[in-house]
Amino acid sequence: MSSSANTNETRSWLWRVNPTHAAGHAGLLVGLLVLWETGSRTGLLDPLILPAPTAILAALWQIAVVDRLLWGHFGITLYEAMAGFVIGSAIGIALAIGAALWEPFRRYSAPYVVGLQVTPRIALAPIVIAWLGFGTTPNVAIAALLCFFPPFLNTMTGLLDVDRDLQEMFRSLRASKRQVFTQLMLPTALPYMMAGLKTAMTMALIGAIVGEFISASEGLGVLMHRFTFQLNMAATFAVLVALTLMGLLLFALMEWVDNRIVFWRHDERMQEISRKRAAREAGRAATETPGTARVAPAGRT
Amino acid sequence: MQVSQDMTMARAKASATTVVEARGLDKSFGSVIAVDKADFEIKRGEFISIVGPSGCGKSTLLRMIAGLTPRSGGSLSVNGREVTGPRGDVGVMFQKPTLLEWKTVIENVLLPTALKGRVSEADRSKAQALLNLVGLQDFAHAFPRHLSGGMQQRVALARLLKIGSDILLLDEPFGALDEFTREHLNLELSRIVSDANVTSVFVTHNISEAIFLADKVFVMTPRPGRLAAVVDVPFPRPRELSLLANPDFVDLVARVRDIFSKGETA
Ligand SMILES: Nc1ncnc2c1ncn2[C@@H]1O[C@H](COP(=O)(O)OP(=O)(O)OP(=O)(O)O)[C@@H](O)[C@H]1O
Ligand SMILES: [Mg+2]
Numbered sequence: 001m002s003s004s005a006n007t008n009e010t011r012s013w014l015w016r017v018n019p020t021h022a023a024g025h026a027g028l029l030v031g032l033l034v035l036w037e038t039g040s041r042t043g044l045l046d047p048l049i050l051p052a053p054t055a056i057l058a059a060l061w062q063i064a065v066v067d068r069l070l071w072g073h074f075g076i077t078l079y080e081a082m083a084g085f086v087i088g089s090a091i092g093i094a095l096a097i098g099a100a101l102w103e104p105f106r107r108y109s110a111p112y113v114v115g116l117q118v119t120p121r122i123a124l125a126p127i128v129i130a131w132l133g134f135g136t137t138p139n140v141a142i143a144a145l146l147c148f149f150p151p152f153l154n155t156m157t158g159l160l161d162v163d164r165d166l167q168e169m170f171r172s173l174r175a176s177k178r179q180v181f182t183q184l185m186l187p188t189a190l191p192y193m194m195a196g197l198k199t200a201m202t203m204a205l206i207g208a209i210v211g212e213f214i215s216a217s218e219g220l221g222v223l224m225h226r227f228t229f230q231l232n233m234a235a236t237f238a239v240l241v242a243l244t245l246m247g248l249l250l251f252a253l254m255e256w257v258d259n260r261i262v263f264w265r266h267d268e269r270m271q272e273i274s275r276k277r278a279a280r281e282a283g284r285a286a287t288e289t290p291g292t293a294r295v296a297p298a299g300r301t
Numbered sequence: 302m303q304v305s306q307d308m309t310m311a312r313a314k315a316s317a318t319t320v321v322e323a324r325g326l327d328k329s330f331g332s333v334i335a336v337d338k339a340d341f342e343i344k345r346g347e348f349i350s351i352v353g354p355s356g357c358g359k360s361t362l363l364r365m366i367a368g369l370t371p372r373s374g375g376s377l378s379v380n381g382r383e384v385t386g387p388r389g390d391v392g393v394m395f396q397k398p399t400l401l402e403w404k405t406v407i408e409n410v411l412l413p414t415a416l417k418g419r420v421s422e423a424d425r426s427k428a429q430a431l432l433n434l435v436g437l438q439d440f441a442h443a444f445p446r447h448l449s450g451g452m453q454q455r456v457a458l459a460r461l462l463k464i465g466s467d468i469l470l471l472d473e474p475f476g477a478l479d480e481f482t483r484e485h486l487n488l489e490l491s492r493i494v495s496d497a498n499v500t501s502v503f504v505t506h507n508i509s510e511a512i513f514l515a516d517k518v519f520v521m522t523p524r525p526g527r528l529a530a531v532v533d534v535p536f537p538r539p540r541e542l543s544l545l546a547n548p549d550f551v552d553l554v555a556r557v558r559d560i561f562s563k564g565e566t567a
Contacts, residue, residue: 169399172367172387173464175416183416187403264403270444277405277442 051234060238063223070223070242077208077220078246080136084143085204089197091144092152100159101181113152121146122210129215139211139219146207147200154196158189191262198254205247220246317344320468320500321366325375328361334525335361338375341519341528345467348494348538349502350511351519352557358526359504363470366502367393379468392466396473398453400445406456407432407441413464424463431459434493451475451482458490462497469494469501476505487514488542495539509554513540520560530560 033053039045040052047055064070099106125142132138162185170180212221220239227236263269321343328336335358343349351359364370365377368387377384379391392413400409410428414420432441435455445453454475461469474490475483491514494501505511511518518532534553536544544550 165395165397165399168369169395172369172393173413173416174387179416264444274442274444
């Protein structure tokens with residue numbers, strides 16, 4: 001339990017920008033950009049290696065707004081990453097549940113799991129492409145293959161980390177096996193699962209891009225490949241910026257989902273839920289006994 | 302008048318039915334004898350304290366009554382039926398609050414009901430009433446993480462009472478709390494169980510706490526875990542804190558302490 005809380009905290013430490021430092025952050029960013037721009041304009045930086053920020057921005061404008069070239073590819077990559085993420089995570093979680101509930105499966109699958117983990121799975125990409133041919137399908141498969149591991153491992157760890165005293169309590173209440181699973185093991189595992197899913201999301205995007213690098217006809221990876229080939233570095237960097245934005249989008253999405261699902265790891269969310277429930281209860285009391293309702297909430301606070 | 306009423310109460314208790322009966326109750330873990338041939342009876346409505354040093358088998362005895370630990374030998378029956386596993390007429394409260402952190406306070410109290418089937422509106426008002434009883438009326442929708450340790454144990458107490466069993470087994474329920482909170486919760490517990498007229502078995506390693514709460518104190522000595530004596534506590538229940546200063550009470554504490562020192566020299 002504490003380990004997953006720690007991962008969450010580390011993440012939020014990276015993620016959270018203290019508002020009092022906002023000016024500092026903005027100043028630093030602007031400073032770096034100005035330095036970079038000056039470097040490019042004075043010829044200190046070769047535009048074939050590192051184009052100027054304004055050039056990258058112009059290229060982004062060109063491919064995104066003028067040519068409208070970016071969006072189709074953006075959609076393809078997003079689709080591959082998301083589909084790979086969903087498939088990979090679903091397989092990972094399903095296998096983890098099987099392994100957690102069924103000891104022989106856990107025992108006999110462990111060597112293969114370790115084998116698969118120590119293999120740099122990205123090396124399977126060419127093989128997957130050889131199997132599945134061209135188009136988006138192999139890239140979805142590569143994304144799935146790359147991202148399935150963290151949800152698998154985290155879900156299993158979480159399911160096996162159930163508090164012994166809570167287990168005893170459920171036993172004393174004569175809970176069925178099914179109830180122990182759905183009401184105790186699964187909620188215990190959820191924070192771990194979410195941490196695994198966040199990592200999986202990042203990995204799925206890497207998988208999709210690498211797949212596109214190797215062989216594909218559409219996607220941001222293809223676009224980058226094409227632009228570097230044309231020595232259009234500004235446009236290449238513009239695509240990279242688009243990828244960063246996609247990564248941020250997916251990250252924010254996962255943070256939002258985490259906040260909803262694992263609400264008991266987020267103090268503000270818990271307080272919000274508590275407030276809403278109390279308000280609903282008060283509302284219900286008001287409709288039932290209109291006479292006393294006005295007095296009760298005031299008396300309580 | 303007061304005295305004669307107490308005497309009729311005492312007589313009523315004497316004639317009360319036996320709810321827990323153990324004969325030659327044994328438990329060993331490998332070569333460790335945790336409970337050695339215990340014989341005892343617990344009558345309806347009685348408050349029993351089990352007291353003894355760490356490792357003398359208090360928890361093991363309690364867990365056997367709860368049906369959580371199988372016995373190695375002897376016989377044990379609750380409400381006339383042999384104990385074979387966890388059962389509905391017995392509720393257990395543990396040393397830790399064992400609350401589900403993803404459920405609100407009232408949802409935690411309703412857990413025993415939810416596990417048995419649907420939670421009705423009547424169940425919800427019962428749960429709220431129990432929260433009022435343990436002094437948590439304003440925290441029904443809070444999450445356990447936002448409560449202090451003492452408040453969490455009260456939630457666990459409310460949940461125990463929601464089970465609706467007539468036998469309550471409490472294993473050092475307030476042991477992890479500071480002395481002020483513990484004393485306060487002991488008083489509340491003693492008031493609540495005498496109102497509800499349930500049978501209680503309370504484990505502690507604090508002698509004066511054991512005596513303060515109980516009708517009878519089961520004194521256990523270690524290696525092997527043995528039920529060395531059953532001490533009757535003559536003061537009427539529920540009790541006031543002033544009892545702690547009563548010379549008879551102080552004598553009784555000394556007598557129980559004596560049992561331990563004898564056990565050690567023997
Ligand atoms: N599951 C177990 N496996 C092996 N030995 C056990 C187990 N449970 C208890 N014991 C042993 O049985 C003896 C009695 O343990 P028990 O937990 O009943 O003591 P206790 O009186 O409750 O002590 P405490 O006051 O520290 O809680 C101890 O020697 C302990 O080591
Ligand atoms: Mg114990």
